[in-house]
Amino acid sequence: MFNPFKKKNMSKEEIIAKAAKKFVEKFRQDAEYEDDDVTEMTDDNIKDLVTKFFDYEQLTAANDYFYHAFDKFVPDTYEQIDWELEEDKRKETPEFKQWRRHGDVSGHWFCAKRESELEERWVDVHGKIRTDEEAATMAADKWCELLFGWHLQDNGALNEDHPGGFTACALGTVLANKSKENITEEMKVKTRELFIEYYRRFLHLYETFDLDDIKWAEKTMPDDDKERPYNWHYGFKSGSMYCDYGPYTPLYLLLIAAGIPKNDANSICPWKTGIDIRPLDNAVFYNTYQHRDEL
Helix, strand or coil: CCCHHHHCCCCHHHHHHHHHHHHHHHHHHHHHHCCCCCCCCCHHHHHHHHHHHCCCCCHHHHHHHHHCHHHHCCCCCHHHCCCCCCHHHHHCCHHHHHHHHHHHHHHHHHHHHHHCCHHHHHHHHHCCCCCHHHHHHHHHHHHHHHHHCCCCCCCCCCCCCCHHHHHHHHHHHHHHHHHHHHCCHHHHHHHHHHHHHHHHHHHHHHHHCCCHHHHHHHHHCCCCCCCCCCCHHHHHHHCCCEECCCECHHHHHHHHHCCCCHHHHHHHCCCCEEEEEECCCCEEEEEECCEEEEC
C-alpha cells in the first residue's frame, strides 16, 4: 500500500500537522458539497481536535474519543428531546433541530476521517501494537480457550424465561461441553496451528493481495460441497471467523480440517461469537452478543 508519509521520511510532528491540515480540507469540501459552512468550528478548532487524536496510545481509544470530539462545538441533544410531543411539534423544538444538526456535521466528520486516512496516519506515528504472528497467535489462543474449555452458551436471552432463552442456553451449554469430550489433544494442537496460519495469511493478504494465501485456504480447508463449494476468495478476505448458533463456513471448515467430527464442530462453537483482527494496527477483538472487546 503506497504511503507518501513514510516515503518522505517525515517526523511524527510533521505527519500529525499534515494529517490535521488534510482533514480540515476534506471536512470543508464535504460540508461545502452539502451547502453547509459549519460555522460552529474554526479550522484551528478542528486541527486541535485532530491533533489530540494522535495523543492516544491505542487506536481504539483514539477512535472512541474522535467519535464525540466535535460534540462540544455541535452538541448532541438527543436525550433532551421530548419524544412525547406530536411529530410536527417535536420537529420544531430547538432540541430536535440541534440533534439533526449534530447528525449533519457527524456525516461530514466521518467522511473526512475516512478520506484523510486518519487511522492510517495514527499507525504511521505509533506503529502497530503487535506483529502479525503475535496477533494471529492471540486470536488463535482465544478461540481454543472458548472451543475446548468450558463456556456458557449465551444468545443474549440467557435471563429470559422462555424456550429460546435460559432453556436454550442451558441445553446448548450441556451439548457443547459433552461434545468436547470427543476432542483429542492432537485435534486441539492442529486447530491452534490452523487458526494461527489462517489469521497470519489473512493479514498477509491484506498487505500484499497475494492470491497464494487464498489458494492455501482452498487447499487446506476444502469444502466437500460439490455443487456450491465455499468461495474463499470472498470469505478469506473478510477474515470472518464467527459463530451464530452454529459456525459460519470458514470456522466450520477449519475445524473439520483439524480432524474434529462434523457434529462436534457444530456443537462446540460459542454462540454469537467472533474474533477478528484489525490489520491496520493488529488489534485483536473478541465479539459476543452486543459486545466488542479489544484483547
